Amino acid sequence: EIKENDISDIIEELRMELLESDVSLEVTDKILEDLKTNLIGNKVSRSEDLEQLIKKSLKKSLNEILQYNKIDSNLVDNIKKSPKPFIIVFFGVNGVGKTTTIAKFVYLLKKNGLNVIIAAADTFRAAAQEQLAVHAKKLEVPLVKGKYGGDPASVAYDAIQSAKSRGIDVVLIDTAGRMNTDKDLTEELKRIIRIAKPNFRILVLDSLAGNDALEQARYFEDAVGYDAVILTKVDADAKGGIVLSLAYELKKPVIYLGIGQDYENLISFDPSWFLDRLFS
Amino acid sequence: MLDNIKDAVRKFLSGSSSYEQAVDEFIKDLQKALISSDVNVKLVFSLSNKIKERLKKEKPPSSLERREWFIKIVYDELSSLFGGDKQPDVVPDKIPYVIMLVGVQGSGKTTTAGKLAYFYKKKGFKVALVGADVYRPAALDQLIQLGDLIKVPVYGEQGNYDAVGIAKRGVEKFLSEKYEIIIVDTAGRHGYGEETKLLEEMKNIYDALKPDEVTLVIDASIGQKAFDLASRFNQASKVGSIIITKMDGTAKGGGALSAVAATGAIIKFIGTGEKIEELEVFNPRRFVARILGM
Numbered sequence: 001e002i003k004e005n006d007i008s009d010i011i012e013e014l015r016m017e018l019l020e021s022d023v024s025l026e027v028t029d030k031i032l033e034d035l036k037t038n039l040i041g042n043k044v045s046r047s048e049d050l051e052q053l054i055k056k057s058l059k060k061s062l063n064e065i066l067q068y069n070k071i072d073s074n075l076v077d078n079i080k081k082s083p084k085p086f087i088i089v090f091f092g093v094n095g096v097g098k099t100t101t102i103a104k105f106v107y108l109l110k111k112n113g114l115n116v117i118i119a120a121a122d123t124f125r126a127a128a129q130e131q132l133a134v135h136a137k138k139l140e141v142p143l144v145k146g147k148y149g150g151d152p153a154s155v156a157y158d159a160i161q162s163a164k165s166r167g168i169d170v171v172l173i174d175t176a177g178r179m180n181t182d183k184d185l186t187e188e189l190k191r192i193i194r195i196a197k198p199n200f201r202i203l204v205l206d207s208l209a210g211n212d213a214l215e216q217a218r219y220f221e222d223a224v225g226y227d228a229v230i231l232t233k234v235d236a237d238a239k240g241g242i243v244l245s246l247a248y249e250l251k252k253p254v255i256y257l258g259i260g261q262d263y264e265n266l267i268s269f270d271p272s273w274f275l276d277r278l279f280s
Numbered sequence: 281m282l283d284n285i286k287d288a289v290r291k292f293l294s295g296s297s298s299y300e301q302a303v304d305e306f307i308k309d310l311q312k313a314l315i316s317s318d319v320n321v322k323l324v325f326s327l328s329n330k331i332k333e334r335l336k337k338e339k340p341p342s343s344l345e346r347r348e349w350f351i352k353i354v355y356d357e358l359s360s361l362f363g364g365d366k367q368p369d370v371v372p373d374k375i376p377y378v379i380m381l382v383g384v385q386g387s388g389k390t391t392t393a394g395k396l397a398y399f400y401k402k403k404g405f406k407v408a409l410v411g412a413d414v415y416r417p418a419a420l421d422q423l424i425q426l427g428d429l430i431k432v433p434v435y436g437e438q439g440n441y442d443a444v445g446i447a448k449r450g451v452e453k454f455l456s457e458k459y460e461i462i463i464v465d466t467a468g469r470h471g472y473g474e475e476t477k478l479l480e481e482m483k484n485i486y487d488a489l490k491p492d493e494v495t496l497v498i499d500a501s502i503g504q505k506a507f508d509l510a511s512r513f514n515q516a517s518k519v520g521s522i523i524i525t526k527m528d529g530t531a532k533g534g535g536a537l538s539a540v541a542a543t544g545a546i547i548k549f550i551g552t553g554e555k556i557e558e559l560e561v562f563n564p565r566r567f568v569a570r571i572l573g574m
């Protein structure tokens with residue numbers, strides 16, 4: 001029979017591993033509490049290695065939690081089935097990878113036979129327009145640009161009108177990075193969403209971020225809400241503990257991971273892939 | 281969550297438990313606060329052990345002054361990481377002075393290059409910018425737009441992919457034109473896996489320029505990876521200073537503390553917004569307060 005004392009060393013070791021993977025303190029505590037309750041009092045046959053048993057049990061419960069990260073249906077299939085144009089808006093704090101992710105998304109959608117238009121609704125950051133223009137040219141898709149200092153919502157609106165008149169399947173709206181402390185920019189985002197009426201909202205998070213990622217996720221959920229998260233820069237050897245925190249605290253799906261700067265570096269999220277990484 | 285350092289101090293002072301027990305309790309709360317602020321977990325333990333030793337060895341003064349004494353020890357130990365309580369000297373000790381900015385993708389290098397140029401220009405220096413990011417689409421346009429805004433010349437070669445050559449030619453050109461501070465913007469990189477060659481490229485730029493200062497630009501929101509990342513950068517090209525960006529957000533910036541521990545570099549500036557003037561000289565006291573949630 002397993003007693004608290006038998007497992008405390010291993011629990012502390014796991015605590016370190018989870019914390020070092022950027023899983024938040026609260027979530028780490030909850031996960032390990034659950035694990036303890038599950039284990040204590042259980043009988044373990046002598047042959048079975050306690051440490052192995054504990055790790056197996058943890059993986060199993062994490063895998064259950066991570067099911068919250070799965071989305072019910074494939075987004076691309078969803079788009080194919082939906083009335084056109086299908087409108088997606090991307091947002092998040094500064095520099096997480098929104099614009100690059102949009103370019104990767106164009107590549108993915110085109111591969112699936114869909115045609116796309118991009119709305120460059122970041123009219124603020126230096127060369128935000130030019131950055132998307134380079135991508136649009138390379139990917140051979142139309143781009144609706146805005147003037148610096150201009151109204152981003154009207155850029156989104158123009159792109160949607162253009163999609164309607166040209167029979168384009170998908171509109172991808174790029175927005176300026178905005179901090180979760182900026183009230184004006186939050187209002188601006190709300191306005192873009194009110195006018196564009198997107199079918200799908202994506203929050204982009206940086207996998208290198210620590211505890212603040214959950215803060216961002218909570219903020220954008222309260223401010224505008226979103227359907228799914230895309231996690232970028234996973235190739236930077238980041239463990240991305242935010243995935244667990246998202247599942248545990250917000251029950252939000254993660255649909256794709258950015259794993260590099262090239263167009264094909266966008267992969268579907270898979271809980272078991274994430275778990276293997278966490279324990280690698 | 282981080283208000284609990286204050287609570288911890290209060291608990292500690294009002295507690296009926298023994299002094300030893302009270303210290304242990306406090307240390308636990310301190311560790312939690314630091315970990316929640318994204319300070320590297322191992323660093324948290326080594327720091328808190330030191331603090332614990334001091335708390336147990338040194339005698340607390342009369343109960344009246346205890347609170348100040350207590351906080352002071354925590355402050356002391358944290359700020360000794362930055363080489364003390366004083367603000368950094370940001371005026372270059374020689375002219376001309378070449379600064380090379382490095383960092384992870386999206387950390388804020390290009391924006392910070394513009395901010396630094398503006399900061400030194402206002403101080404009366406003759407400043408120039410060199411754009412050596414040949415990968416990110418429109419990276420050079422971004423730097424040129426910032427340069428135009430503050431009327432600082434920008435060197436770059438559109439369509440050329442030789443970052444080392446561009447950096448070298450840019451710096452040489454501005455040196456020959458008697459510019460005093462030359463700031464070189466480089467591409468974002470992390471250097472893991474497929475990106476090892478990008479780290480080599482950075483080293484090659486460093487070897488070609490022999491800059492007076494390599495500045496690591498680090499996002500306030502970075503988590504546990506900060507320590508290892510900063511070590512890698514430091515190995516490829518010795519990091520002399522750190523700038524923490526996006527301090528206007530809710531992130532505490534503990535990752536930057538890890539980067540300091542990993543490199544021995546000093547923090548010189550913080551970025552507090554997207555605008556060109558939103559750069560402040562680093563203030564150790566305020567930063568420690570933020571990390572502790574006080």
Ligand SMILES: Nc1nc2c(ncn2[C@@H]2O[C@H](COP(=O)(O)OP(=O)(O)OP(=O)(O)O)[C@@H](O)[C@H]2O)c(=O)[nH]1
Nearest residue numbers: 094095096097098099100177233258259260385386
């Ligand atoms: N290694 C790596 N780099 C990425 C990934 N996704 C984006 N990046 C890089 O991160 C940097 C910032 O990306 P952007 O797409 O400009 O980010 P953004 O969120 O649009 O930035 P703002 O619009 O300024 O807020 C660029 O250098 C990208 O190449 C990824 O999955 N892996």
Ligand SMILES: Nc1nc2c(ncn2[C@@H]2O[C@H](COP(=O)(O)OP(=O)(O)OP(=O)(O)O)[C@@H](O)[C@H]2O)c(=O)[nH]1
Nearest residue numbers: 094095385386387388389390391468526551552553
């Ligand atoms: N809120 C805020 N945003 C910042 C700050 N510094 C930079 N940014 C923003 O962060 C984003 C990324 O900045 P860049 O300067 O493009 O970052 P970078 O490191 O040059 O990116 P790469 O060249 O792609 O690696 C932009 O949206 C900037 O406006 C800051 O201090 N506060």
Ligand SMILES: [K+]
Nearest residue numbers: 095096206499
């Ligand atoms: K970031």
Ligand SMILES: [Mg+2]
Nearest residue numbers: 098099122128
């Ligand atoms: Mg962008």
Ligand SMILES: [Mg+2]
Nearest residue numbers: 389390413419
């Ligand atoms: Mg840049």
